[in-house]
Amino acid sequence: MTLRAVRPPHETRTRILDVAEELFMHHGFEATSMRMLTAAAGVNLAAVNYHFGSKDALVEAVFRRRLDPMNAERLAELDRLEADANGKPLAPQAIIRAFIRTSLKMVGDTRAGGRTFVRLLGRTYTEPAKPIRALIGQLYAPTMERFKAAFMRALPHLPREELFWRMHFMFGTLSYTLAATDTVQLIAGTKPEDRHDARALEERLATFLTAGLLAARGEHTGVKKAA
């Protein structure tokens, strides 16, 4: 509305995508109406249907726009690491960092909307069966395969099933961290430091996840009375 006069009028598509990202994140897909969305974007009600065909197609476009480059970047990073390693298995933490860095970098990107998207993404992982979930799974599948292979090479003695669970846990920790970066202050009672310093967050997460991934099985079974 206010932006109407400022932004070039031929970028309606982009403007819709940007606003959709934001509204989907704040209100969810169902709760975001086309009227709300087009009003916020300063475009006509009919514009979404003209440019994307339907609301569902818009949702898909929102994810594809960001996820494809993100996964490409992750895979490129993994390629680079493996090339440098000359056939040796990678350090587990290096693999973890290659995976999480792409997402975390976007947490700091408030300007281009990356931060918004990455929160939307974290949110969407926990959506039930729906078509959206299928789409996300499909977009992630090749990346997941490559990282799984890298982990298996790095940890040949960890039973596969255990590895799968731990990858699941790691993925979950990352997703939740992206989606609910605000819960920390619920726990802490106060805002922690510079709120979302991507670099610091990468350190914290990498430390936590690496320890979890490498945990010895059956260790620390401190269940019996601590006294």
Next chain:
Amino acid sequence: MTLRAVRPPHETRTRILDVAEELFMHHGFEATSMRMLTAAAGVNLAAVNYHFGSKDALVEAVFRRRLDPMNAERLAELDRLEADANGKPLAPQAIIRAFIRTSLKMVGDTRAGGRTFVRLLGRTYTEPAKPIRALIGQLYAPTMERFKAAFMRALPHLPREELFWRMHFMFGTLSYTLAATDTVQLIAGTKPEDRHDARALEERLATFLTAGLLAARGEHTGVKKAA
């Protein structure tokens, strides 16, 4: 509908809550209409408004019904542990288990709908600011305080801020695991063993989380080329 003749007619309230739990989990709050819900429950369209007042009030009732007992159980377990410890700090893993066990037990409870609820809960943690999030936060706050205190006593040398983040990560891993127990097979390509054995899951999670919580800072910085 089919259940209509089977179940006693005076349990309309419960029947609505059960169905709401399920539909909210599968479709989300917005996407679940009262028509859908009342039809599935085999009750009249007006019944929800009669018994709960509004759709929003129903949502709140769904959470309160389960969350209050769950948190009470967690706190009771923590009390028991602390009583046994005679003033000594607890083992970190014992605290972790006290927290996660309540949720995980419900994963195995398919009959009474606990499994459904716990997935709904995991899903809801990543909902944005909304009133629901406020409700959940409020219901959790006292429990969170007690567990935070227990962790601080158990880990006096871990900087508070680091502890907060790690609690955040742990909470995230649990939430995601509850919400998306199916992603494992996306990673694994096949269903892992007896799908949701609560006991086995507790072992896996406790191991992973304990290692993460106790991780040494700055360790394993295997970022430089692994070669």
Next chain:
DNA sequence: GTCTATAGACGGATAGAC
């Protein structure tokens, strides 16, 4: 306490002028 009927608002999508 349960039902039918309906009010009243809002949803996505499109036709057709410009």
Next chain:
DNA sequence: GTCTATCCGTCTATAGAC
């Protein structure tokens, strides 16, 4: 490519008979 006007379905909530 953009706009207005509108179709038509669904939504929550309620009024009032039983």
